[in-house]
Amino acid sequence: xxxxDRSIELASGxxxxxxxxxxxxxxxxxxxxxxxxxxxxxRRQTLSLVGPGExxxxxxxxxxxxxxxxxxxxxxxxxxxxxxxxxxxxxGRVEPFxxxxxxxLVARFRHATRVFLQxxxxxxxxxxxxxxxxxxxxxxxxAEAIGRGEIEPYLQPIVDLATxxxxxxxxxxxxxxxxxxxxxxxxxxxxxxxxxLIRQIDWAIARQAMLxxxxxxxxxxxxxxxxxxxxxxRDGQLAPTLAALLxxxxxxxxxVRVELTESLMLDEPEIAMREMRDIAxxxxxxxxxxxxxxxxxLSVLHRMPIHVLKIDRVLMDGVTRPGRPRxxxxxxxxxxxxxxxxxxxxxxEDAETVAALRDLxxxxxxxxxxxxxxxxxxxxxxxxxxxxxx
Numbered sequence: 001x002x003x004x005d006r007s008i009e010l011a012s013g014x015x016x017x018x019x020x021x022x023x024x025x026x027x028x029x030x031x032x033x034x035x036x037x038x039x040x041x042x043r044r045q046t047l048s049l050v051g052p053g054e055x056x057x058x059x060x061x062x063x064x065x066x067x068x069x070x071x072x073x074x075x076x077x078x079x080x081x082x083x084x085x086x087x088x089x090x091x092g093r094v095e096p097f098x099x100x101x102x103x104x105l106v107a108r109f110r111h112a113t114r115v116f117l118q119x120x121x122x123x124x125x126x127x128x129x130x131x132x133x134x135x136x137x138x139x140x141x142x143a144e145a146i147g148r149g150e151i152e153p154y155l156q157p158i159v160d161l162a163t164x165x166x167x168x169x170x171x172x173x174x175x176x177x178x179x180x181x182x183x184x185x186x187x188x189x190x191x192x193x194x195x196x197l198i199r200q201i202d203w204a205i206a207r208q209a210m211l212x213x214x215x216x217x218x219x220x221x222x223x224x225x226x227x228x229x230x231x232x233x234r235d236g237q238l239a240p241t242l243a244a245l246l247x248x249x250x251x252x253x254x255x256v257r258v259e260l261t262e263s264l265m266l267d268e269p270e271i272a273m274r275e276m277r278d279i280a281x282x283x284x285x286x287x288x289x290x291x292x293x294x295x296x297x298l299s300v301l302h303r304m305p306i307h308v309l310k311i312d313r314v315l316m317d318g319v320t321r322p323g324r325p326r327x328x329x330x331x332x333x334x335x336x337x338x339x340x341x342x343x344x345x346x347x348x349e350d351a352e353t354v355a356a357l358r359d360l361x362x363x364x365x366x367x368x369x370x371x372x373x374x375x376x377x378x379x380x381x382x383x384x385x386x387x388x389x390x
Contacts, residue, residue: 014072016057017070019068020066020067023057026057029078032051032073032078034071036056038068063106063107096135142192149204153174154171154172155172155212155373161357167222169222169223170366171224172205173205206245210249212376222255225257225287228258239275253283257287258285265300272304277305288309291311308341309332309341316345
């Protein structure tokens with residue numbers, strides 16, 4: 001159906017749909033007026049007049065019920081028809097909470113309309129909790145878990161590929177839930193990111209990880225990579241709060257690397273530039289995480305004060321044999337050297353890849369081949385009893 005097909009011009013008095021009809025579309029009023037009404041015996045009860053900028057007929061599309069009222073043209077009008085498929089596709093893009101709220105509001109409005117037209121007991125409402133409303137309970141659980149200290153850092157070693165020595169650690173969030181056991185980041189971080197709770201999680205992880213890593217000795221002592229969400233950039237308090245946390249924990253800024261994603265830098269480049277310079281002024285370094293998964297990585301390297309490139313595992317597929325992936329990696333290593341940037345290859349899982357990366361000049365790596373993320377107390381014990389600290 002073309003745009004012209006969806007645009008409908010109707011004269012005054014024309015019926016658009018009737019109560020009880022099946023619904024396959026809704027309408028947006030572009031010009032004129034539409035009356036929404038219900039027939040109560042011989043009496044016509046006007047429910048509303050809908051004018052330009054308003055949508056009608058949407059309730060039956062949302063909940064799949066028959067039309068609960070009739071619609072006719074009150075004044076010559078032009079309507080834009082919104083097909084059910086298009087409407088549901090748009091509705092499917094909203095947050096689950098908003099979609100569930102809309103369905104429940106439609107149900108309550110239908111009931112209120114029936115009571116208004118026919119009389120009777122207003123009654124009460126109850127319904128199963130869907131995924132949208134379940135998010136509210138999950139949000140509460142995450143907030144309470146933060147307060148109880150259940151969300152903690154698990155630290156994954158960053159390894160010197162030439163010597164297999166541990167040179168640093170990335171702090172990753174885990175939720176030690178009393179009811180559901182150890183929960184992975186995918187179980188709670190996406191919701192925390194959407195609601196802003198990620199800010200509290202980031203600082204809780206950073207503080208606990210600093211307290212673990214700062215007391216580890218070595219030659220040189222290990223550094224700590226910390227992930228921060230885009231929310232901190234919007235707040236404009238990343239560098240000042242980081243400075244306060246460094247002072248509180250006694251962690252040297254020179255041993256901290258702040259991991260940021262490319263999308264964060266592209267969305268608000270001026271803010272990102274300011275925050276990154278402020279971070280560098282503290283003595284900490286900035287690492288670009290997941291390099292190779294974005295669209296404008298080279299422009300980011302050109303403009304932003306970045307010290308470390310963390311190469312996503314997608315760029316390592318195929319580096320063990322001649323071909324484009326190996327050539328791309330070779331040139332990335334050369335580019336990083338020219339820009340005085342360090343490279344860390346992520347997601348390494350086999351010795352063959354390590355050998356290929358070492359041949360290409362990659363100095364550092366991270367992945368399950370070397371070690372899985374581990375709790376702070378386990379890390380400290382391993383560090384003290386092994387030769388991983390050089």
